[in-house]
Amino acid sequence: MKYILTIDDDEALCKLVKKCIETAQVPVYTFLRGEDALSFFYQNQNDCVLVILDIMLPGMDGYSVLEKVRAVSNVPVLMLTAKDQEEDKVTGLQNGADDYLTKPFGLAELTARVNSLVRRYTKFNPRHEENQRLLFQDMTIDPSAHSVEVQGKLVSLTAREFDILLFLAQHKGRIFTKQQIYQNIWKEPYYQDDGNIMSIISKLRKKIEPDSEHPFYVLTVYGVGYRFNEKA
Template sequence: MENKILIIDDDTDLCYLLKNYLMLENYNVTICNDGASGIKEGISNTYQLIILDIMLPIMNGFEVLTTIRKTSSVPILMLTAKDSEVDKVSGLRLGADDYLTKPFLQNEFIARVQSLIRRYTIFNAKHEESETLSFKGLAINRQLRIVNVNGDTIKLTAKEFDLLLFLASNKGQVFTKEQIYNHVWKEEYSYDDSNIMSFISKLRRKIKNTELELDYIQTIHGVGYRFNLGV
């Protein structure tokens, strides 16, 4: 995966220097010279690290940090010319991950960058794994609500996804139509079996794995349905 780094700093000479350091390490670097454009760029695109100066014009680094933290957990390395314990504590309390006081050595800077990106990459991999249910030829991402069959993304309606996720999360357990309705529709069961059967039929067709000849949802006659225990 390409590691992208965003630098938010009004010191153009320093930005140029840091960009050169990072490009030597094969990082893709974007530069913003003010807080407003930095926030827009940081929120609109995916980065593995943001390098943020505290002393910015109009909107300081603490304000930028606070705004970005409302929507993103990307690592943020704060830079400042002040050797101030107050600034350091303030930044860390607001959500910064690390702190460097100018001037700093190239090797120390690169070491901090690599450490933050490594921790973030490992955390994201574990988080993504925990958010994904994986079966033979089928992957369900709970958070992104994405379903893949043999690597192809399958378009499901919101209720179809909820139905699949409910059954897959309880692999092998048999549910009656009433239990499925109560859990997925979250309403009192109205004995409308045809509605549930229609949803399951459509879902089965969409996720049927013809390549592996698998049906992920099984009918247990006289009882209900379950997610295939054999996958």
């Protein structure tokens, strides 16, 4: 059965999150320590649809847990932090988190973000055309399996990396600004770019491009934005 994993040393908060977002179809498992959560996750990672992860944890901190999760899975990760500081948010996103919430947060906002990340990852009620495999030179993108193969080898991407690649590939040759990419992927207003999209695309290129310094698939249109190579 699919499940959501919550890791936070605040037991009361874990119980509240569990009560707020748990459904009959998607149970929530909570852990107070990163080491215990990882032990459970490694045994059940294929069924996990979301990790809710606090930065400040006893023992192994949230960034270390995130690194371990990202080494084996592209499951969405929602970071929680009590620090309302830009560098904490940027660090989490640059290290593979897909979204973040600053404590204290409203339960309605938590529920909305959880639903958005889970829906995007599991592709609930996908339209037929959105679910078709995309075939390019040495690359196959399978939206239903949430997978990418390059030269016949499976590539591990974060949820955001996959979403951006799929979005650009589905609009092959069309140029998108960072604002357009952000609004289509994050589904929220765009205020000011802090380098997150550039960072995600840089990491994406290192995983999919034959030469990340001279990309073939995801191209930069200088002064404008990005596009997927129409010759791919």
